Amino acid sequence: MGTIRSGLEELWELQRHQCLHQKTLQPAPLLLEKPLSEWPVPQFISLFLPEFPMRPVRGQQELKILGLVAKGSFGTVLKVLDCAQKAVFAVKVVPKVKVLQRDTLRQCKEEVSIQRQISHPFVHSLGDSWQGRRHLFIMCSYCSMDLYTLWSAVGGFPEASVRLFAAELVLVLCYLHDMGIIHRDIKMENILLDERGHLKLTDFGLSRRLSQGARAYTICGTLQYMGEREATAGGEVDLETPEVLSGGPYTHTADWWSLGVLLFSLATGKFPVAAERDHVTMLASVTHCESEMPASVPQELSLLLHELLCQNPLHRLRYLHHFQVHPFFRGVAFDPELLKKQPVNLVMETQDSSPLESMPFEDFDCDLESLVHSVSADSLLQIAAQLET
Numbered sequence: 001m002g003t004i005r006s007g008l009e010e011l012w013e014l015q016r017h018q019c020l021h022q023k024t025l026q027p028a029p030l031l032l033e034k035p036l037s038e039w040p041v042p043q044f045i046s047l048f049l050p051e052f053p054m055r056p057v058r059g060q061q062e063l064k065i066l067g068l069v070a071k072g073s074f075g076t077v078l079k080v081l082d083c084a085q086k087a088v089f090a091v092k093v094v095p096k097v098k099v100l101q102r103d104t105l106r107q108c109k110e111e112v113s114i115q116r117q118i119s120h121p122f123v124h125s126l127g128d129s130w131q132g133r134r135h136l137f138i139m140c141s142y143c144s145m146d147l148y149t150l151w152s153a154v155g156g157f158p159e160a161s162v163r164l165f166a167a168e169l170v171l172v173l174c175y176l177h178d179m180g181i182i183h184r185d186i187k188m189e190n191i192l193l194d195e196r197g198h199l200k201l202t203d204f205g206l207s208r209r210l211s212q213g214a215r216a217y218t219i220c221g222t223l224q225y226m227g228e229r230e231a232t233a234g235g236e237v238d239l240e241t242p243e244v245l246s247g248g249p250y251t252h253t254a255d256w257w258s259l260g261v262l263l264f265s266l267a268t269g270k271f272p273v274a275a276e277r278d279h280v281t282m283l284a285s286v287t288h289c290e291s292e293m294p295a296s297v298p299q300e301l302s303l304l305l306h307e308l309l310c311q312n313p314l315h316r317l318r319y320l321h322h323f324q325v326h327p328f329f330r331g332v333a334f335d336p337e338l339l340k341k342q343p344v345n346l347v348m349e350t351q352d353s354s355p356l357e358s359m360p361f362e363d364f365d366c367d368l369e370s371l372v373h374s375v376s377a378d379s380l381l382q383i384a385a386q387l388e389t
């Protein structure tokens with residue numbers, strides 16, 4: 001199994017060739033996998049049922065690849081055009097071999113079944129999921145910006161933007177926890193922004209069902225992938241919750257710690273504690289640090305951050321009414337429809353001056369694959385097109 005050349009590798013080659021050698025960039029056809037007609041269904045298919053149904057080839061042919069969005073730790077995300085619906089989607093393509101090698105079959109199926117179950121204005125809902133012979137496909141609507149890219153471009157956010165993003169995330173977390181779901185990977189990279197700049201929480205790859213009051217013990221989250229991230233993404237990493245790092249038990253309160261880290265970073269432009277190389281060092285660092293609150297952080301926000309980044313999970317803020325009466329949220333209506341009506345000026349202003357436009361093109365003679373971590377597919381194709389002229 002390990003020696004099979006992944007269809008995705010072929011795709012990278014195809015895409016790289018297109019980007020560098022075509023004058024007009026035509027959408028590339030999505031890799032077609034042969035129709036599956038055997039009976040009984042072979043194990044490499046049945047293992048992934050029913051979350052990933054088989055599809056006739058006809059269904060796949062209606063999708064065209066427009067570009068590469070990102071390479072996550074599990075799969076590659078492609079931007080595709082659904083010719084029938086005339087709409088653009090993002091498809092995460094995960095090699096089955098990887099799922100089995102990493103023993104993540106259950107988690108992979110759980111990701112899809114959780115995303116299918118939830119429906120919330122600030123959650124990125126599942127469009128479709130299916131399987132081919134060698135890959136699993138997870139399709140969602142396409143978002144051109146994520147919070148990490150925005151934050152990397154602008155640094156610290158103005159207080160009004162932090163408040164709006166915070167309120168939207170509070171609503172999402174309360175909704176998920178009420179549904180008995182713990183996300184376990186709340187971080188900027190997993191928060192996409194819709195065309196009006198509002199949040200769409202994504203990547204339920206580490207989520208699990210955990211009823212209120214129940215406890216989990218698995219050490220997971222971004223730190224688990226730190227070695228890989230250090231090599232590929234310059235060492236950026238979120239900070240894990242003290243109770244998660246210590247091996248548990250932990251509950252839904254772990255997500256609220258992550259929200260604290262995220263809001264601290266949005267407000268100050270930096271993480272509260274530097275990333276460490278392993279769980280043990282990270283735990284020591286998180287336990288002994290009293291994250292220094294810069295004087296520029298307004299008092300009410302500083303109070304909120306302290307109450308979220310509270311070492312004792314029992315004392316951490318975690319219920320909607322905690323936030324509704326909090327001084328930082330004075331005057332905020334915790335209603336998704338009302339929040340969605342608020343303009344997100346920061347996003348609108350940044351969209352026209354994307355950092356990518358100032359990227360030096362002369363230094364482009366490098367691996368495209370390493371670039372997709374920081375650039376959107378659109379920009380990648382634009383850069384390639386400019387190089388050709």
Ligand SMILES: Nc1ncnc2c1ncn2[C@@H]1O[C@H](COP(=O)(O)OP(=O)(O)OP(=O)(O)O)[C@@H](O)[C@H]1O
Pocket residue numbers: 069070071072073074075076077089090092124140141142143144145146189190192202203205
């Ligand atoms: N619908 C989408 N529209 C635009 N970009 C997306 C979409 N879904 C995912 N991405 C981008 O692809 C990246 C990787 O996706 P995702 O997090 O789902 O994959 P992953 O393999 O689980 O990654 P990791 O575990 O490393 O976070 C995201 O951080 C985001 O930048």
